[in-house]
Amino acid sequence: MNNGALVLFSGGQDSATCLAWALDRFEHVETLGFDYRQRHAVELTCRDALRAGMASPRLGMDHTLDLGILGEVSETALTRDAEIALREDGLPNTFVPGRNLIFFTFAAALAYRRGLKHIVGGMCETDYSGYPDCRDDTIKALQAAINLGMNSRLVLHTPLMWLDKAATWRLAEQLGGAALVELIRTESHSCYKGDRTSLHPWGYGCGACPACDLRAAGWRAYCDAP
Numbered sequence: 001m002n003n004g005a006l007v008l009f010s011g012g013q014d015s016a017t018c019l020a021w022a023l024d025r026f027e028h029v030e031t032l033g034f035d036y037r038q039r040h041a042v043e044l045t046c047r048d049a050l051r052a053g054m055a056s057p058r059l060g061m062d063h064t065l066d067l068g069i070l071g072e073v074s075e076t077a078l079t080r081d082a083e084i085a086l087r088e089d090g091l092p093n094t095f096v097p098g099r100n101l102i103f104f105t106f107a108a109a110l111a112y113r114r115g116l117k118h119i120v121g122g123m124c125e126t127d128y129s130g131y132p133d134c135r136d137d138t139i140k141a142l143q144a145a146i147n148l149g150m151n152s153r154l155v156l157h158t159p160l161m162w163l164d165k166a167a168t169w170r171l172a173e174q175l176g177g178a179a180l181v182e183l184i185r186t187e188s189h190s191c192y193k194g195d196r197t198s199l200h201p202w203g204y205g206c207g208a209c210p211a212c213d214l215r216a217a218g219w220r221a222y223c224d225a226p
């Protein structure tokens with residue numbers, strides 16, 4: 001299907017915005033979540049509420065793939081019960097080596113099988129968090145490698161690549177108005193600690209981890225200059 005898309009959909013703010021973007025642009029949209037034994041599967045449970053909030057005739061199947069093996073081969077604060085900190089080389093210890101390469105490769109295999117031409121991911125270079133597999137060059141190289149290796153013409157889209165977090169909120173507002181902003185604010189999840197006990201102006205979270213810091217700062221910037 002030339003106008004079909006598969007969205008990498010974790011249940012976070014970025015992937016929720018990507019889903020809205022894809023629903024606006026493509027006639028048929030399916031979603032894909034990965035379970036790789038994250039310390040907190042809370043993002044995965046947010047996916048259903050976000051999909052329900054964006055229900056549309058265009059929204060098709062939801063897929064989940066078990067990538068538990070990723071947790072077995074990587075030693076990170078996302079998959080182990082460790083404190084989140086910066087490593088000696090400056091990368092956060094939440095870094096799962098090659099994660100997005102693996103995600104996109106599995107997504108491409110699924111998109112190939114489902115006949116979907118477009119794959120959408122929320123990778124972003126602007127709020128550069130130290131993940132080299134979020135870089136635009138990485139994604140472009142991967143698109144070339146996937147299409148060579150699968151003899152396909154898949155297109156990898158990263159609509160948030162050059163947006164900061166405030167601009168990502170603005171994009172959600174453009175796509176779905178205040179209702180979509182509110183859905184993403186209350187139902188998407190970013191916190192590394194999986195904390196959903198208290199609702200802050202920017203959403204649920206512990207309010208202290210790097211992911212909460214980034215989300216809170218982005219929300220403030222969005223509210224200051226909507």
Ligand code: ZN
Nearest residue numbers: 191206209212
């Ligand atoms: Zn947090």
